[in-house]
Structures are given as C-alpha cells and as structure tokens.
Amino acid sequence: MKKLLVLLFSILISFNSYGEVELDFSLDTFCDQSPKVQVRDGLFYLPNTEK
Numbered sequence: 001m002k003k004l005l006v007l008l009f010s011i012l013i014s015f016n017s018y019g020e021v022e023l024d025f026s027l028d029t030f031c032d033q034s035p036k037v038q039v040r041d042g043l044f045y046l047p048n049t050e051k
Helices: 002-017
Strands: 038-040 043-045
Touching: none
Parallel strands: none
Antiparallel strands: 038 043
C-alpha cells in the first residue's frame, strides 16, 4: 500500500511540474507580467491605446 501511495504522489508531482502556465499577452485583460506594463511608485500603468 505504501508503494502505491509513493507512486501516486510521484506521478502527481511530475504532472504538476509540467503544468506551467503560458501567458498570452494578446488578450485585453490586465496582466502585471505583460511587457507593456510600467510600474511607477508601486502602481501599474498601461500605455494609452488609440482606437
């Protein structure tokens, strides 16, 4: 039973390490990790966009 639990946990950990999130900056939602974001005095600013 212990071997089964160890196997199960090792499989779960391996899946978790491959589950990195890929960021998509083309969306209109705000993301503080976007390359367009400017941080000034601890506040996040986005550049103005023209329509």
